[in-house]
Amino acid sequence: MRLLLLLVPSAILVAVAVLFAAGPLAPGVSLAGEREVRADAPLRFATTGVVDGLAVEVDGRPVAVTRTAGGWETRGGPLADGEATVRASATGPGGIITAAQTWTMTADGKPPExxxxxxxxxxxxxxxxxxxxxxxxxxxxxxxxxxxxxxxxxxxxxxxxxxxxxxxxxxxxxxxxxxxxxxxxxxxxxxDARAPELEIETPDSVDSSTPALAVTAQDTTTVTVHAELDGERVGEERKARDDAVELPLGWLPDGEHEVTVVARDRAGNEARAEHALLVDTTETFGVATLARGARGDDVRTFLRLLREHGGYDGPVADTLGPNAMKAVRKLQERRDLAVDGLAGPQLRASLLRKLDASVTIDRSARTLTFLRGDHRVRRFPVAVGMSEYPTPVGSRRVVDKQVDPVWTPPDSPWAAELDTIPAGPGNPLGTRWIGLGGAIGIHGTYAAGSIGTAASHGCIRMTIDDAEWLYEQLPMGTRVRITA
Structure with a gap:
């Protein structure tokens, strides 16, 4: 006789089968199926043959079993986590054990991580x-x-x-x-297979050397945006807020620049928008660095210099074209300058250094113009003498230069009650003095609000930064012409 135990996926199914012999059916015991079960699962048994009862023990402890339509079942899960010894005994008429089987099982009540x-x-x-x-x-x-x-x-x-x-x-x-x-x-x-909707709202031309692009990027998810300038990525990637984002491009020379904006959503869909940006900050030569596509009077001045001293044989136009940029690179190579194709301070100084410096002051326009030869390099707003003490017109020369000057009251009625003022903040001469003789000079001022007015006692006032720049350009003896 053998008792057959069969485990099904939902429980343990023990089939006690009575095998045919040379007579009536006789119970037998055997085990089939997995020996690893859930700890909370009831044990279910099915029997065949003449079986009046089934007794089950777990680790020697009797477990209650009830008869069901399909066989036998324990009440609840009788196993604890770990290994257990399960014994099933089938009884026939008169309560006689007709078959019994013992096996080791593993109960697992812990869900997998x-x-x-x-x-x-x-x-x-x-x-x-x-x-x-x-x-x-x-x-x-x-x-x-x-x-x-x-x-x-x-x-x-x-x-x-x-x-x-x-x-x-x-x-x-x-x-x-x-x-x-x-x-x-x-x-x-x-x-999400749809790319963001991308639009650049910045105009084609800007007057700032540090422009920022205004961009809208619409999508159903968060969009990150970055800019590429002349083929190189610039700045950090930024997230669009309320579909809008501003992308700083950093410092740019005057000229044309190809800008590409790239927007990417969370799914990786990408949109790109191209934008041709003209940076044009000034008409005054010497203020801005010039790149290909730069336009204006400063470009014409630069091209004249390049024709006269830089080996350029093209036309003097108001736009910096490719032939002029080739001449710029060749000149930079010849003069051992950084070959970047830009008309910046080093290249301008190289073109102008052999030309005499001079200054023209227009009293009525309240401007000071610095020239090299006949070429205007920079023009500055200045303050001139008030009507009671007008700045004298005529030609003068630089006869004195001082860094961090001490102000001494001049021999004039308006200064009779005043004391000497040492160098430092509050000194009416600022940080630089360029004397033109006769107590008249060009100097800096901390009273920046007076620039552009008639406010001095005859001198020419400049901002601190402008006066310091001009000081470095003017050697002793430089000619200064003052006009009405």
């Missing part, structure tokens, strides 16, 4: 869901276009490709161990 990817966006038709669970756990992913299954490897790692529906996919990942314990986790995958 489960750790899956973070939620994300994608532009693909499928996504690979990866994670970790218990070794050899069965993995099922629902919520996509169709269910996907796989089995974790010996280290618990798994990866399964999940087909996606358009839009939002709320995926449920279920890990089941050998005992049938399950753990569920959820993740959100959004399939």
């Amino acid at each position: 489960l750790d899956v990817d973070a939620s994300r966006h994608t532009d693909g038709a499928a996504v690979e869901v990866t994670g970790t669970s218990e070794a050899d756990a069965r993995i099922r992913v629902d919520g996509g276009a169709r269910a996907a299954r796989t089995t974790a490897d010996g280290d618990g790692a798994f990866a399964v490709e999940v087909a996606l529906r358009g839009g939002e996919n709320r995926l449920e990942v279920v890990a089941a161990d050998a005992a049938g314990n399950k753990t569920t986790d959820a993740m959100r995958i959004v399939r």
Whole structure:
């Protein structure tokens, strides 16, 4: 006789089968199926043959069994976590044990661990869901276009490709161990194949050497935006807020620049917009660095200098073209300058250094112009003498230069009651003095609000920075012409 024990996925199924012999059916005992079960699962038994009762013990402890339509079942889960010895005894008429079998089983009441990817966006038709669970756990992913299954490897790692529906996919990942314990986790995958709508709102021409692009980038998700300038990425990537973002481009020379704005959404969809930007900050030569495409009077002045002293044989136009830029590079190479193709301070100084410096002061316009030869280099706003003490017109020369001068009251009635003022903040001469003789000179002032007015006692006032720049350009004896 043999008692056959069969374990089914939902429980342990012990089939006590009576095998045919050369007479009536006789009970027998045997075990079939998995020996690892959930700790909370009842044990179920099925019998065949003539069986009046079934007694079950777990680790020597009797367990109550009830008869069901399909066989026998314990009340609740009789097993604790870990190994247990289970004995089943079938009884026939008169309570005689007709078959018995003992086996070792493992009860597992702990659900498997489960750790899956973070939620994300994608532009693909499928996504690979990866994670970790218990070794050899069965993995099922629902919520996509169709269910996907796989089995974790010996280290618990798994990866399964999940087909996606358009839009939002709320995926449920279920890990089941050998005992049938399950753990569920959820993740959100959004399939988005549409790129952001991108528009650059900055005008084609700006008058700032440090411009910023105004950009709108519309999408259903967060959009990050960055700029590429003349083929090189500039600045940091920024997130659009309320569909808008501002992208600083840093310092730019006057001229034409090719700007590309790149917007990328969370799914990786990318939109690009091209923009031709003209930077034109001034008409005064010597103020701005010039690049290809620069325009204006400062360009004409530069091209005249380049023709006279730089080997350029092209026309003197108001736009800096490619032939002029080739001449710039060649001149930079010949004079051991940085070859960057820009008409910046070093190149201007190289062209102008052999030309005599001079200054013209227009009293009525309240401007001071610094020249090299006949070429205007820079023009500054200044303050001139008030009507009671007008700045004298005529030609003069630089006869005195002082850094951090001390102000001494001049021999004049308006200064009779005043004392000497040492160098430093508050000194009426600022940080530089360029004397023109007869107590008249060019100097800095801390009273920046007076620039552009008739406010002095005859001298020519400049801002501190402008006076310091001019001081470095004027050697002793430089000619200064003052006009009415």
